[in-house]
Amino acid sequence: MKIIELQYLPQPIYFALLLKEPDLEIDGYEHYVKQSYRNRCRILTANGVDELSIPVLGAGKKRISKDIRIDHSQKWLNRNWRAIQSAYGKAPFFEYYAEDMLAVYNKKHKYLFDLTQELLTQCLDFLKLDITLKFTSAYHDLKNEPLNDFRSKMSPKSNPKILNTLDQFPYQQVFGNNFVNNLSVIDLIFCEGPQAGEIIKSGIVEGTH
Numbered sequence: 001m002k003i004i005e006l007q008y009l010p011q012p013i014y015f016a017l018l019l020k021e022p023d024l025e026i027d028g029y030e031h032y033v034k035q036s037y038r039n040r041c042r043i044l045t046a047n048g049v050d051e052l053s054i055p056v057l058g059a060g061k062k063r064i065s066k067d068i069r070i071d072h073s074q075k076w077l078n079r080n081w082r083a084i085q086s087a088y089g090k091a092p093f094f095e096y097y098a099e100d101m102l103a104v105y106n107k108k109h110k111y112l113f114d115l116t117q118e119l120l121t122q123c124l125d126f127l128k129l130d131i132t133l134k135f136t137s138a139y140h141d142l143k144n145e146p147l148n149d150f151r152s153k154m155s156p157k158s159n160p161k162i163l164n165t166l167d168q169f170p171y172q173q174v175f176g177n178n179f180v181n182n183l184s185v186i187d188l189i190f191c192e193g194p195q196a197g198e199i200i201k202s203g204i205v206e207g208t209h
Contacts, residue, residue, distance in 0.1 A: 001140060003027045004150040006065065007037040008054060008116045009123065009184040016166035016204045017150065018131050027151060028066035028113055029139040034059050036155050039068075039112055041184040045087045046175050049183070051156070052080045056112055064139070068112045077105055084186070091174050093193035097126055101186075126189050127197035167203045 002024045007014060018024060032038065040053040055071040070076075081102060088094045104122055109115035117133075124131055142149035170179035171192050188196045 001025065001142070001145075002148040002150065003136060003140060003142060005030060005033070005036070005038055005152065006113060006116050006120065007041070007154070008039050008052075008112075009041040009119055009186055010037060011042075011154065011182050012168055012185050012188055012200050012203075013166040013182075014154065015124070015127065015129060015131075015185060015200050018133075019129065019201065020165055020204055021150075022131075023134070024150070025134045025136045026117075027136045027139070029064050029136055030151060031062050032056075032059055032065045032068045033152060035157075036152060038065065038116070040156065041186075042156075042182065043084065043087045043184055044173055044175055044180050044187055045083065049180060050083055050087070052083055052184075054080070054112060054115070066111065066113045069110055070108075070112050070115065072108060077108070081105060088174060088186070088190040091190035094190045096193060097189060123185055123189065127185070127200065128194070129197050129200075165205055166200070167205055169199060169203055171199065 002021050004014075004017065004024055004026060006026050006028065039056055040051055042049050042051055044050075053076070055074045055076050057069045057071050059068060085098075101119070101122065104115070104118050107115075107118075109118070121133065168181055171188065173180065173187065173191055185196075188199065192199055
């Protein structure tokens with residue numbers, strides 16, 4: 001068994017991992033980890049990299065990920081979407097995808113897991129990647145199988161290159177002259193459109209992680 005956590009609009013390396021490890025299962029029964037990509041992502045703005053986050057309730061009480069609720073008392077949705085609009089409104093393919101993405105946000109999901117799962121499914125559709133998502137039915141302790149446990153291997157505090165999964169080829173981003181890596185996949189999608197999925201496929205590193 002190989003396991004990974006569910007993330008909020010993950011980086012391209014996450015999708016490369018799903019392609020490279022077809023048996024990978026997404027864990028909804030782990031104890032939720034704060035300050036992780038489970039509820040945050042990185043985008044590129046005119047002022048540099050910005051981190052978007054979804055506020056949650058009860059994250060510090062050892063609750064399983066599937067039970068973590070979104071805190072809709074905070075105006076996070078407006079903040080997130082305005083930031084995405086500001087960052088990618090002039091991207092070549094923003095108008096092509098934006099309406100469908102906004103429709104998912106506007107459902108105002110009760111649980112973080114449900115929102116991030118639907119956004120992940122939508123991104124797979126945008127990328128035209130034929131991946132069937134698999135989910136665990138219980139918690140699995142893989143401390144004796146560290147190579148099969150991808151949970152928290154990608155985090156704001158670590159370099160995802162440790163996974164040795166994706167050599168991301170630079171593409172034309174909206175802002176700046178130097179390519180910025182490890183952003184949310186929406187950066188790639190809005191900038192490259194229908195070619196985004198092929199760009200991920202072409203960068204997959206063969207062999208073990």
